Amino acid sequence: MSESPAIEFVGVHKDFLSHGERVPAVKKLDLAIGQGEFFSLLGPSGCGKTTTMRMIAGFEEPTGGTIFLDGQDVTGVSPNKRDVNMVFQSYALFPHMSAYQNVCFGLERRKVAKNEIKRRVGEILEIVSLSGMEQRAPREMSGGQQQRVALARALVNRPRALLLDEPLGALDLKLRQQMQVELKRIQREVGITFVYVTHDQGEALTMSDRIAVMESGRIDQLGSPREIYEKPATRFVAGFIGTSNLLSAPVDSISGGLATLTFGPQDRVLVPVPSSVVSGDKLEVSVRPEKIDLCRDVTPPGDCSVLSGQVSEVVYHGTSTDYTVTTAAGPEFVVFDQNAANAEDLARRGDRVFLTWNAQHSYPIGV
Numbered sequence: 001m002s003e004s005p006a007i008e009f010v011g012v013h014k015d016f017l018s019h020g021e022r023v024p025a026v027k028k029l030d031l032a033i034g035q036g037e038f039f040s041l042l043g044p045s046g047c048g049k050t051t052t053m054r055m056i057a058g059f060e061e062p063t064g065g066t067i068f069l070d071g072q073d074v075t076g077v078s079p080n081k082r083d084v085n086m087v088f089q090s091y092a093l094f095p096h097m098s099a100y101q102n103v104c105f106g107l108e109r110r111k112v113a114k115n116e117i118k119r120r121v122g123e124i125l126e127i128v129s130l131s132g133m134e135q136r137a138p139r140e141m142s143g144g145q146q147q148r149v150a151l152a153r154a155l156v157n158r159p160r161a162l163l164l165d166e167p168l169g170a171l172d173l174k175l176r177q178q179m180q181v182e183l184k185r186i187q188r189e190v191g192i193t194f195v196y197v198t199h200d201q202g203e204a205l206t207m208s209d210r211i212a213v214m215e216s217g218r219i220d221q222l223g224s225p226r227e228i229y230e231k232p233a234t235r236f237v238a239g240f241i242g243t244s245n246l247l248s249a250p251v252d253s254i255s256g257g258l259a260t261l262t263f264g265p266q267d268r269v270l271v272p273v274p275s276s277v278v279s280g281d282k283l284e285v286s287v288r289p290e291k292i293d294l295c296r297d298v299t300p301p302g303d304c305s306v307l308s309g310q311v312s313e314v315v316y317h318g319t320s321t322d323y324t325v326t327t328a329a330g331p332e333f334v335v336f337d338q339n340a341a342n343a344e345d346l347a348r349r350g351d352r353v354f355l356t357w358n359a360q361h362s363y364p365i366g367v
Contacts, residue, residue: 003035004035004068004070004071005032005033005034005035005068005071006033006034006035006036006037006069006070006160006161006193007031007032007033007056007067007068007069007161007193007195008031008032008033008067008068008071009029009030009031009032009052009055009065009066009067009068010030010065010066010067010068011028011029011030011064011065011066012026012028012029012030012031012055012062012064012065012066012067013026013027013028013029013062013063013064013065013217014026014048014051014055014060014062014063015063024217025048025051025217026048026051026052026055026062026217027048027216027217027218028065028218029052029065029217029218029219031212031219031222033161033193033195034193034209035193036191036192036193037193037194037209037210038184038187038194038196038207038208038209039193039194039195039196039208039209039210039211039212040195040196040197040198040203040204040207040208040210040211040212041053041195041196041197041198041212041214042198042199042201042204042211042212042213042214042240042241043199043213043214043215043240044199044215044240045199047214047215047216047217048214048216048217048218049197049199049214050165050197052197052214053086053163053165053195053197055067056069056084056161056163056195057079057082057084057086057163058074058077058078058079058081058082059079061075061076062075069082069083069084069160069161070083070160083159083160083161084159084160084161084162084163085154085155085157085159085161085162085163086154086162086163086164086165087150087151087154087162087163087164087165087167088165088167089165089166089167089168089169089170090170091138091146091147091149091150092150093138093146093149093150093153094138095137095138095139096137097137098134098135098136098137099125099130099133099134099135099136099137099138099141099145099149099152100121100125100134100135102138102149102153103121103124103125103149103152103153103156104117104121104156105153106153106156106157107120107121107156107157110157120156121134121152121156124152124155124156125152127152127155127186127189127190128148128149128151128152128155128182128186129148129182130145130148130149130152133145142175143170143171143172143175144171144175144178144179147167147168147171147179148182150167151167151183151186155186155190155192158192159192160192160193161192161193161194161195162192162193162194162195163195163197164183164194164195164196164197165197166197166198166199167196168180168183168198168200168203176203180202180203180206180207181206183196183207184206184207187207196208201240201241201242204225205225205229205241205242208224208225209224210222210223210224211223211224211225211228213228213236213237213240213241215236215240220233220234220236220237221233221234221237228241229241229242229288230288230363231363232244232286232363232365233365233366234365234366235284235365235366238286238365242288243288243289243334243336244286244287244288244289245286245287245288245289245292245331245333245334246284246285246286246331246365247261247269247284247285247287247329247330247331248282248283248284248285249261249262249263249269249282249283249285249329250280250281250282250283251273251277251278251279251280251281251282251283252279253279254273254277254278254279257272257273258270258271258272258273258303258359259271259272259273259277259283259364261283261285261329263307263327263328263329263330264308264328266306266308267306267307267308267327267328267329268305268306269285269305269307269329269362270303270304270305270359270362271283271285271359271362271363271364272359272360272362272364273364273367274367276367277364277367283364283367284364284365284366285362285363285364285365286362286363286365287305287333287357287361287362287363288361289322289333289334289335289336290336290338291357291358291361292333292335292336292355292356292357292361293335293355293356293357294323294325294335294337294346294347294353294354294355295353295354295355295356296346296347296351296353296354297354298354298356303358303359304356304357304358304359305355305356305357305358305359305362306354306355306356307325307327307328307329307333307354307355308327308328308352308353308354308355309325309326309327309328309333309352309353309354309355310325310326310350310351310352310353311323311324311325311347311348311349311350311351311353312324312325312326312332312349313349314345314347314348314349316345318339319338319339320336320337320338320339321336321337321339321345321346322334322335322336322337323335323337323346323347323353325353325355327355333355335355
């Protein structure tokens with residue numbers, strides 16, 4: 001990077017004491033978050049993502065390692081002296097104050113001039129689509145509007161980075177989806193680095209420039225949403241991000257950069273592999289459900305994977321139908337079929353079917 005990262009961790013680890021024993025929460029973390037980036041820490045409960053964010057904010061001190069903000073070592077610096085703000089799932093608005101008073105509170109504490117306060121609060125309320133609601137109390141606002149007030153209050157101070165700890169968790173599904181789009185728009189407009197903690201894969205994929213998928217205090221994979229979804233680095237990432245069909249088997253043969261895994265006379269999975277893979281190697285393979293076609297009969301082209309199986313479950317979702325198929329490869333496969341193309345189900349429970357997909361949609365994990 002030509003400029004210093006907005007946030008950088010160098011060899012950071014964090015241990016907690018439990019019954020006299022040290023329990024590692026974050027393990028030797030090296031991480032650089034770019035200026036103006038929307039960066040998400042994604043993972044299940046207990047993976048270390050919130051502890052990592054709290055160390056950025058200064059609410060937790062690392063057991064070892066160094067934390068930099070804009071190139072400055074802030075390890076040991078108190079939270080109020082770090083140029084970052086944090087938004088929590090509980091908005092922590094002052095109930096007796098109006099939206100305007102909530103937003104300008106921090107500026108007044110810093111003794112910013114009144115005309116400057118009025119200008120900055122007006123600008124940020126317009127950015128978060130709250131113009132005209134300045135005098136409303138929090139109890140008179142919806143959950144999404146309260147969330148916007150909390151965002152405006154954090155952003156009006158113009159921090160170098162905004163930290164968001166599962167801020168949409170209290171909202172219903174439809175409002176949460178709307179706020180995902182709004183958050184990304186707001187981040188683009190203000191140009192501030194956002195660090196977002198979530199266990200919701202959809203949120204991370206929708207909003208992020210890059211995602212760090214965490215497990216057991218470590219980053220399993222760091223990359224763009226597309227990279228992490230299409231090319232999972234580990235079995236954990238493949239299973240945690242969206243839905244993935246996973247299978248493992250030894251390589252029977254390799255030709256033209258494609259490994260063949262054989263499961264029966266007509267059942268085979270073709271996988272693109274590097275030259276380091278040889279016959280006999282065991283491969284672990286991920287295939288996304290939307291890449292698979294479900295057919296009654298099949299004469300596959302030479303570059304297609306084919307598995308026969310029996311439909312064990314059919315679930316209608318409105319926009320799509322999910323089919324669960326017990327396959328010749330052993331594991332059950334899930335197939336997503338978009339209902340725009342099919343007015344009726346392709347198959348029913350108990351039907352014998354074939355699953356086919358292009359060889360390029362088989363992704364070898366960890367190779």
